[in-house]
Amino acid sequence: QVRLQESGPGLLRPSQTLSLTCAVSGGSLNSDADYWTWIRQPAGKGLEWIGRIHSSGSSTYNPSLRGRVTMSLDTSNSQFSLELTSVTAADTAVYFCARDRVLLPHNFLDSWGQGILVTVSS
């Protein structure tokens, strides 16, 4: 059973860069069948897909984040990361990492981290 765990700073100032890491255990980041994904959820609100990355280097991001997002993989340390630049209060949310499993023709988010609260405040 794959397990995911987010880590990173919980408080940022506006205009700073959010950097989060997701440690993966019980599974391989090199699996062709898996994409590694970030999703966020503002308090009391719904879920927003941020993007995903594959071990091939392929990545897809949500256009709503206007080029502020970068994801990367560190297979040697079995972790993947999210960077979100120029944060504002609107980026305050619980951030989840998740595995996006491909079982053609379907995709599904079948394993999730517990989530980490990131607050942007001056």
Added chain:
Amino acid sequence: AIWMTQSPSLVSGSTGDRVTISCRMSQGIRSYLAWYQQKPGKAPELLIYGGSTLQSGVPSRFSGSGSGTDFTLTISGLQSEDFATYYCQQYFSFPWTFGQGTKVDIK
């Protein structure tokens, strides 16, 4: 982006009730829809993908149906552990998007 409308936003039920949640898409997505359950303070958990395929380990009282633009999640025989918020999610086209959520609470 594909938008989805979940309804109702809140449904109140009692143990043993049958509950249905609807998810309507802004355009057809074949059967590329998943359903998730989220309890307070926890990550979502996958229930169904492909519109109707039950994820391993999910109780059979959960079922999904639909294709194209209209999908339904049904809980047949509500249990105490089912009181939670449910989200639909499309993976037909990027960006993946989620419905607004339906909270199932105790009547």
